[in-house]
Amino acid sequence: MNGHRIPEATVNRLPVYLRVLAEASGSSPTISSELLAEKAGVNAAQVRKDLSHLGSYGTRGVGYEVGYLMHQISRRLGVDTExxxxxxxxxxxxxxxxxxxxxxxxxxxxxxxxxxxxxxxxxxxxxxxxxxxxxxxxxxxxxxxxxxxxxxxxxxxxxxxxxxxxxxxxxxxxxxxxxxxxxxxxxxxxxxxxxELQILSFYRQGDISPVAVGE
Amino acid sequence: MNGHRIPEATVNRLPVYLRVLAEASGSSPTISSELLAEKAGVNAAQVRKDLSHLGSYGTRGVGYEVGYLMHQISRRLGVDTExxxxxxxxxxxxxxxxxxxxxxxxxxxxxxxxxxxxxxxxxxxxxxxxxxxxxxxxxxxxxxxxxxxxxxxxxxxxxxxxxxxxxxxxxxxxxxxxxxxxxxxxxxxxxxxxxELQILSFYRQGDISPVAVGE
DNA sequence: GCTTGTGAAATCTTTCACAGCA
DNA sequence: TGCTGTGAAAGATTTCACAAGC
Missing domain, CATH: 3.40.50.720 (NAD(P)-binding Rossmann-like Domain)
Structure with a gap:
């Protein structure tokens, strides 16, 4: 699934994945969609769907190679140039x-x-x-x-x-x-x-709460 | 349409409307969904749908009374208390x-x-x-x-x-x-x-561009 | 005549569930 | 067996288009 237009909602999450991967890069050479999802605060299916827009960079039964995935996300975000x-x-x-x-x-x-x-x-x-x-x-x-x-x-x-x-x-x-x-x-x-504070103060009243922004 | 749960996407726009209304409050006692939409950077139908979640505070053929609408939005956001x-x-x-x-x-x-x-x-x-x-x-x-x-x-x-x-x-x-x-x-x-900057730098590459956040 | 309020349609996003591969 | 990749379903959001009201 490469070359097509990446959905806006996905673009907003890619930098978050990148940050999580950078933090995780010391621990293990690979990461599963489940762990990546947990650290990024989203659903594992969402991670897989998001990453599938970049291409098939995972390995079934194993997960994603952290360094390689970081490279691919950076490249697609255009953040690899200063x-x-x-x-x-x-x-x-x-x-x-x-x-x-x-x-x-x-x-x-x-x-x-x-x-x-x-x-x-x-x-x-x-x-x-x-x-x-x-x-x-x-x-x-x-x-x-x-x-x-x-x-x-x-x-x-x-x-x-x-x-x-x-x-x-x-x-x-x-x-x-x-x-x-x-x-x-x-x-x-x-x-x-x-x-931002006004939005927060709204959510304080109801039961529902966690909202992420700028991510 | 009052009393029910306000959609998250709407909640994120309400503070923006509030800000636009505050800026516009000097100019005219009323404002149309069209003008409010333009100043907030969204579609007029969206403004009307959003505001309809608070109640029917507009007047057909006229628009919304600026001060009253500000009061209603503030009240619903819970920003009327310090x-x-x-x-x-x-x-x-x-x-x-x-x-x-x-x-x-x-x-x-x-x-x-x-x-x-x-x-x-x-x-x-x-x-x-x-x-x-x-x-x-x-x-x-x-x-x-x-x-x-x-x-x-x-x-x-x-x-x-x-x-x-x-x-x-x-x-x-x-x-x-x-x-x-x-x-x-x-x-x-x-x-x-x-x-934020990473997301921006992605959009720079494509044709589509304007994205609002924290709004 | 002008503008709201809102069903219905269109679009976008998320989640499910499972086939397919290492 | 474990985990990805992805159609299909479900859900949320946006837009359309128009009846209703001032």
Whole structure:
């Protein structure tokens, strides 16, 4: 079952499998769909169905070879090439994300940070120096940036996104507490932390509960 | 259509509608499903179906009364009561979240922060002073905390979650780059920022793109 | 006339259950 | 025997399309 379009729900779980595999890679050379499912918090049939979209990389009676499966998932996710990330908005959240270890360990390289505040420009954030937003157009082209992370206030989010898109950035992760729009050929994910808490507080009332997001 | 169980997919969109309504509340006393849909990035029929789960709060030929609809959504989400939040892990991300404006503006109050590092304990983060994790049990009970936000390293995430649960916290938002488990009656959402970027980088390759998360 | 509310259809996702292979 | 890979069934979600109401 190779070459066809991978369902969106599956794509959202592949990175989770990858993380579980990375954690498990020390223990055993192979892993069963059952164990992988348990660690990822899903059903074993789901794991097998998901992985079948990549091809037949398991061995019946044995399981999946951990290293090989990691390679195949990475390849399909397109995470095997180092991608360049910029962060726009060097406030608390922007600074935290710039130094967040989870990016580098997954092959993402934070190559620049931007802020409109002259007091922030020039200060050191992680391994980058904060640049003025006015320099975004040149910097984006020059560095051939892949991903933009937006941590500006809501009021600046849309104009920031427009700048990123016109600078050739094809993936945008928006943390600003407002919804932004992009042309259809740009990948966009919106994350609003306040919204997350509202959803949680709903589930608290009922019996049903565990919900996973960003996975 | 009132009183029955609200579908999970709908619950995930309600907070987004709430945010859109808050933004639109200045402009007009009413809003159509079409406009609300456009601002929330979904289909108008979906908005109507979603809202129909709360009751019939619209007026045919007119639309929805913004203030009243906000009230109804808030009530159903259980966000009309002020909820107490603690943040465990006072690193960059924890500090950023402690001062993140999106929580307070949505009725969540950050009442305490914890860290295991003695150097961090006692320092000021937002309006709270960092407490040692050893004081979590008493503090959680004393303040009757509703929500726990975990921003520890992966290695400390599960034990932190266990402490939160035994301290009576019924909602947990996990930002640590590892999956944690909780008993079924605790609401859990997992957010891994590295995973987000991996998903984005997949969509970059294909034609289809815009994906919303945490919404 | 304009917009909601909602059955019915279409689509997508998950789960089942078992044939097939190591 | 044990575990994958996968059709088929079940379930959930989205979209359509239109009757009903203001």
């Amino acid at each position: 991608l360049k990330v910029v962060i726009v908005g060097a406030g608390n959240l922007g600074q935290a994300l710039a130094t967040y270890g989870g990016f580098a360990s997954r092959g993402f390289q934070v190559v620049a940070t931007f802020d409109s505040d002259p007091d922030k420009v020039g200060t050191r954030v992680g391994v980058t120096k904060v640049q003025p937003v006015t320099s975004m157009p040149e910097t984006l082209r020059e560095l051939r940036v892949d991903i933009g992370v937006v941590t500006t206030p809501a009021s600046a989010a849309q104009s920031t996104v427009d700048l990123l898109v016109s600078g050739g950035v094809s993936c945008i992760l928006n943390f600003a507490p407002t919804t932004v729009a992009v042309p259809g050929h740009v990948a966009l994910r919106q994350v609003d932390l306040g919204v | 909820l107490k939040v603690v943040i465990v892990g006072a690193g960059n991300l924890g500090q950023a979240l402690a001062t993140y404006g999106g929580f307070a503006s949505r009725g969540f109050q950050v009442v305490a922060t914890f860290d295991s590092d003695p150097d961090k304990v006692g320092t000021r983060v937002g309006v709270t002073k960092v407490q040692p994790v050893t004081s979590m049990p008493e503090t959680l009970r004393e303040l009757r905390v509703d929500i726990g936000v975990v921003t520890t390293p992966a290695s400390a995430a599960q034990s932190t979650v266990d402490l939160l649960v035994s301290g009576g916290v019924s909602c947990i938002l996990n930002f640590a780059p590892t999956t944690v488990a909780v008993p079924g009656h605790v609401a859990l959402r997992q957010v891994d920022l590295g995973v």
